[in-house]
Amino acid sequence: MEWLAGRIMLLSGTRRALVAFVAGLIAVFALPPFGIFAAPFLSFPILVWLIDGASGNPDHGVLRRNFPAFLIGWWFGFGYFLGGLWWLGNALLVEADDFAWAVPLAVVGVPAFLAFFYALAAALARILWSDGMGRIAALAFSFGLLEWLRSFVLTGFPWNAIGYAAMPVPLMMQSAAVIGLAGVNMLAVFVFAAPALIGTRKGLGAGLGLAVLLIAAHFGYGFYRLEQPLPPPADPALTVRLVQPLIDQSKKLDDNERAAIFEDHLELTQAPPADGGKRPDIVVWPETAVPFILTENPDALLRISDVLQDGQLLITGAVRAEASGAGQPPRYYNSIYVIDDRGQIVGASDKVHLVPFGEYLPLENLLSTMGLNAVAAAMPGGFSASATRTLLTLPGGKTLYPLICYEAIFPGEIGGDALQGDALLNLTNDAWFGNTPGPYQHFLQARVRSVETGLPLIRDANTGISAVVNGRGEVVTGFPFGTRGFVDTILPGKFSLLISPEEQERNGMLIACLLFGLVVISRVSFILR
Structure with a gap:
């Protein structure tokens, strides 16, 4: 040596x-x-x-x-x-x-x-x-x-x-x-x-x-x-369905595929439980799963209400549009919606930490004149970032702390109010990166956020890796990368941390x-x- x-x-x-x-x-x-x-x-x-x-x-x-x-x-x-x-x-x-x-x-x-x-x-x-x-x-x-x-x-x-x-x-x-x-x-x-x-x-x-x-x-x-010992599930226990649709990213960008993509998610949502057990209380779709501006498509909300059973909720990623001033183009946000069985949006949260060059273009006024655009932005100008993170409070009082895509890699993104919640929620779309180390690295980092907070993690990804993880970072159930389907599981309870994130x-x-x-x-x- x-x-x-x-x-x-x-x-x-x-x-x-x-x-x-x-x-x-x-x-x-x-x-x-x-x-x-x-x-x-x-x-x-x-x-x-x-x-x-x-x-x-x-x-x-x-x-x-x-x-x-x-x-x-x-x-x-x-x-x-x-x-x-x-x-x-x-x-x-x-x-x-x-x-x-x-x-x-x-x-x-x-x-x-x-x-x-x-x-x-x-x-x-x-x-x-x-x-x-x-x-x-x-x-x-x-x-x-x-x-x-x-x-x-x-x-x-x-x-x-x-x-x-x-x-x-x-x-x-x-x-x-x-x-x-x-x-x-x-x-x-x-x-x-x-x-x-x-x-x-x-x-x-x-x-x-x-x-x-x-x-x-x-x-x-x-x-x-x-x-x-593992903490018991919160009372009443929630059954969560993860939907992993496995949609190629090129299809998500094709306008002609939008209706089929939406119906594909609905098909997995309304499928009966694989073991004939209890229907899920919450169905979760991945980031930007809805391929159009949901609030501009009342028929889509009606279609969701047709599929959801009484008392069920849908949590989905979607693009949200917000009007700007007169004569100004609307602002677009990478968002999460909570939709009830009547097709009503009962909760929403926007992404706070955007991906530079992916979701927005730094120095946009300068770089856009050179013909540059953000890679993952679905509209000119890219996404806008929310000033604050909004916790998702579900009917019944359960609270989810939302993290969209790579927000889950930042320990500092998780504020002290997260510990008052019942779970972390991470919606992502790693289809951009194919079957490479990227999705596996992303999943590991999200699991560590559960360990740091003691909170279970609900993670849903278009192509994987989707999973429910307990507060010790252990996978309760989920899908490997590159599989299509759904899985139902009871949301684990949260651990009482001996040491707070601060x-x-x-x-x-x-x-x-x-x-x-x-x-x-x-x-x-x-x-x-």
């Missing part, structure tokens, strides 16, 4: 960049659909050794002196994000005539941009570098800080945060209920990077000992929480402070030697 560490430290130029890139690619295998937990234990020690060897000229300023580490972090990040996000290009091929030219920007450009966060993390770590366990703490602190920035800079895109590599299954998700995703990000990097100490020997006992302790706590708390965030900050304290102590000791 010492021989390997020495060889990697001495790399330079193209070889160093290539090894960093491959190390980033290796880390991707910890993510869905692979879930190989061991992969980062190889990639992060390589990253540590590369940064060990990235010492710049001491006569240069701070920026130039640490630029080699910046480049190492960028190549590592580029490999990680390229391997984890290449499927973004699939969305542009749905309407290839209009957007195929942008495939390189999605497949290469987005990873290249996101790699700058890891580049800054590596450079900051190098500034704080010492020897032994201190440098592992510096890397964990720096990655944690930059992952936090990635969650909100330019509206944020925390997809595939490093912490998810440490949470492939429910047993390993439960730590998020204590320290949140931010805390998991930092401790995951520390543990993944700890084997680097074997190659340099300094701080080996303390560093590996702490890493083993963290792993034991991670698994131990998971065992403890999974052994706790306290989880504070615990994450405490971990950052402890790591930084360890960095300072190690750095001072390193300088004084």
Whole structure:
């Protein structure tokens, strides 16, 4: 191991960049659909050794002196994000005539941009570098800080945060209920990077000992929480039907297919329960399932009322139109409707966090003059974002916290009022990305939101993965990707959290402070030697 560490430290130029890139690619295998937990234990020690060897000229300023580490972090990040996000290009091929030219920007450009966060993390770590366990703490602190920035800079895109590599299954998700995703990000990097100490020997006992302790706590708390009894369903219990229609995205964009798509959803809605049991209280359709402006089609609402039985509710994704001022075009929202058995809309919520370049065009006045449009927008100008999130209160008093599409990847999107509700509701349409890692990655991140809140998750996707998940992130029932049908299940009860999301965030900050304290102590000791 010492021989390997020495060889990697001495790399330079193209070889160093290539090894960093491959190390980033290796880390991707910890993510869905692979879930190989061991992969980062190889990639992060390589990253540590590369940064060990990235010492710049001491006569240069701070920026130039640490630029080699910046480049190492960028190549590592580029490999990680390229391997984890290449499927973004699939969305542009749905309407290839209009957007195929942008495939390189999605497949290469987005990873290249996101790699700058890891580049800054590596450079900051190098500034704080010492020897032994201190440098592992510096890397964990720096990655944690930059992952936090990635969650909100330019509206944020925390997809595939490093912490998810440490949470492939429910047993390993439960730590998020204590320290949140931010805390998991930092401790995951520390543990993944700890084997680097074997190659340099300094701080080996303390560093590996702490890493083993963290792993034991991670698994131990998971065992403890999974052994706790499941809470009973809320009284009265609700039976939920998930409808997964499996409609190709190209058909959803075809005006001639709209009536058939609508009838396909209705057919699955009115089908009798597969086991001859109780009819569902709530039927759930995916994001933008209704292929037209529902409020402008009273016949469609009438058709829904014909299909729903007495007391049943339909929850569906749909585009909502709202009149603007005189002479102004209407505003359109990506919305969720709750419709009762009389065809009346009794609840609605609009999407708050839109996908840039997908649902709206940043700098629209400038970019639209260049002929650019948002990819997934169904109308000129794209969607408008709602200023606030509206909880869905159902007849009978049950409350659902709505998250449309990728809103489920943002822990910060879930406010404290969510804990007063009965479930999270995530409607999405991952058909844009085909049978790629994207839908599997999306599903994992949504499940972790259940763990953080203790709330069951109702997730409905056009092509999958649709599922009902309990508050421990365990799948109660659902569909794999690429299947058509429906499934009925009782909505699980919610767990009483020992630690609120706000306290989880504070615990994450405490971990950052402890790591930084360890960095300072190690750095001072390193300088004084």
